[in-house]
Amino acid sequence: MALKKARRMRLDAGLNITSMMDMMTIILVFLLKSYGTQDISVAPSEDLQLPVSTTQAPPQIAVNLIVTKSRIIVDGVHVLTLIKEEDKQHPGQERLAVPKDEKRGQAILPLLEVLEVKADSAKNDGERLAASGTDQHAFKGRLLIQCDKKLPFSVLREVMYTAGQAQFSEFKFVVYKQE
Amino acid sequence: MAVSRRIQDTPELNLIPIMNLVTILIPFLIMAAQFVQLAVIDSTLPAIGPPQAPEETPDKPPLKLSLAITGNGITILGADAVLYPAGAPPLAEGEARSPTIPCGGGRCRRATDYNWMDLTRELSKIKDMYPDEQNVILVPDGDIEYEVLVRTMDASRDDKLTGGSRDLFPFVVIAGGAIQ
Numbered sequence: 001m002a003l004k005k006a007r008r009m010r011l012d013a014g015l016n017i018t019s020m021m022d023m024m025t026i027i028l029v030f031l032l033k034s035y036g037t038q039d040i041s042v043a044p045s046e047d048l049q050l051p052v053s054t055t056q057a058p059p060q061i062a063v064n065l066i067v068t069k070s071r072i073i074v075d076g077v078h079v080l081t082l083i084k085e086e087d088k089q090h091p092g093q094e095r096l097a098v099p100k101d102e103k104r105g106q107a108i109l110p111l112l113e114v115l116e117v118k119a120d121s122a123k124n125d126g127e128r129l130a131a132s133g134t135d136q137h138a139f140k141g142r143l144l145i146q147c148d149k150k151l152p153f154s155v156l157r158e159v160m161y162t163a164g165q166a167q168f169s170e171f172k173f174v175v176y177k178q179e
Numbered sequence: 180m181a182v183s184r185r186i187q188d189t190p191e192l193n194l195i196p197i198m199n200l201v202t203i204l205i206p207f208l209i210m211a212a213q214f215v216q217l218a219v220i221d222s223t224l225p226a227i228g229p230p231q232a233p234e235e236t237p238d239k240p241p242l243k244l245s246l247a248i249t250g251n252g253i254t255i256l257g258a259d260a261v262l263y264p265a266g267a268p269p270l271a272e273g274e275a276r277s278p279t280i281p282c283g284g285g286r287c288r289r290a291t292d293y294n295w296m297d298l299t300r301e302l303s304k305i306k307d308m309y310p311d312e313q314n315v316i317l318v319p320d321g322d323i324e325y326e327v328l329v330r331t332m333d334a335s336r337d338d339k340l341t342g343g344s345r346d347l348f349p350f351v352v353i354a355g356g357a358i359q
Contacts, residue, residue: 017194024201031208038217051290051326054333055218089322144219147325149290154321156328160353164224171353172219175329179216 040064040144042174047071051149053175062142062172063118067159069096069148074114082155095152106161115143115166143168220332222351242312244305244348246298248319248331252281253298255305256318290326295334299347303338306347315348328353 039061042050047068066073072080080102084094098108119139126138143163147156160171245256280298287293306312315335319328338345 017198021194021198021201024198024205027205028201028208031205031212034212034214035208036213036216037211038213040217042215042217051329053218053220053329054339055220055336057219057221059217059219087322095322149324149326149329151325152321153319153323153325153328156325157321160224169224171222171224173222173329174217174219177216177218 040174042146048146048148049150050146050174050176052178054178055175056177057172059144059172059174060142062144063115063122063168064144064146065115065159065163066146067148067151067155069150072108072111072159074111074118077114079114080108080110096155098155098158103158106158107165108158108162111159111162112165115163115168119167140170141168142170142172144172144174146174220329220351222332222353224352242305242309243316244302244309244312244314245316245318245354246331246335248317248323248327250282250286250320250322252287253279253293253331255279255298255301257305287327290324290330293327293330295330298331298334299338302335302347303345306338306345313346313348314350314352316352316354318354 038059040059042048044050045068047070048066064075067082070082071078072082080098082096083099085097087093087095102109119141123139130138145159163169163171242257247254247256279301280294282292283294284292302315317328317331319331332351335348335351336346337349338347
């Protein structure tokens with residue numbers, strides 16, 4: 001009797017993990033498929049929704065400029081807060097704009113200051129690396145721009161103009177790739 | 180009887196070390212997983228500098244293809260001689276030229292209101308006339324949303340309507356637009 005009980009206990013104790021292994025294998029294959037190493041990262045939020053595009057060009061490392069619905073960020077550092085002003089063309093509606101006291105003509109002054117510092121340091125790094133024999137890090141004026149899809153062109157135009165003043169002329173607009 | 184005992188005696192494969200390995204691998208792979216793919220659209224600023232004299236007189240007038248994007252639609256601009264080989268259609272006095280690709284309801288509020296298929300079709304016709312041309316200049320209005328700009332670049336990059344993927348005007352320059 002006691003022997004029978006012991007045998008039943010031994011049989012019950014073994015956990016069958018085969019089905020769990022199946023599940024784990026499927027998850028593993030799925031995760032390996034979605035594994036990727038990209039040079040840039042995007043933190044989507046309510047204020048930053050990138051548009052979708054059919055372009056296939058891969059992103060490259062460059063100075064990262066983010067224009068959300070509320071502010072401008074360069075390489076993770078807050079530069080300027082955008083305001084909402086009345087739209088002159090469509091009375092009663094508001095649209096995003098750069099505060100007038102932060103601008104000189106079309107140039108956004110705080111952004112110009114930050115981008116000039118970035119351009120100078122990139123040029124110095126490029127020269128130092130060029131002296132050691134590697135020419136591929138030379139300053140090319142490349143700027144990654146992440147914009148919210150609802151951003152009006154008037155703000156983007158001022159951002160692009162300011163970037164041009166700071167010797168950034170090659171723009172790479174970051175978008176979600178259409179599957 | 181003998182067969183059933185042999186089956187019972189076959190040792191079960193010990194899967195626990197593999198389970199351990201997989202359990203450690205999964206968090207690492209979740210961290211490195213990318214559920215959205217990113218891409219970039221190249222664009223350059225218009226070059227500012229002294230005008231350069233053309234080296235030789237070209238056989239054809241330069242195209243200088245531009246797309247003016249407004250709330251009423253998209254107007255394809257170029258040298259008149261290129262876009263209207265038989266001369267531009269006459270306008271009544273005081274009448275404004277309507278956009279080449281007008282919006283469905285008269286005014287476009289969202290990116291989906293524009294007729295992108297028609298734009299690609301029209302640009303495809305221009306590409307047939309000018310197969311060597313690669314550049315397009317975008318001239319958007321100040322209140323045009325960034326998404327509309329991206330969709331215009333998509334529509335003018337390649338021609339997917341004919342089944343294949345022919346390059347249309349892949350090099351985009353964004354002009355300042357009209358200053359208000």
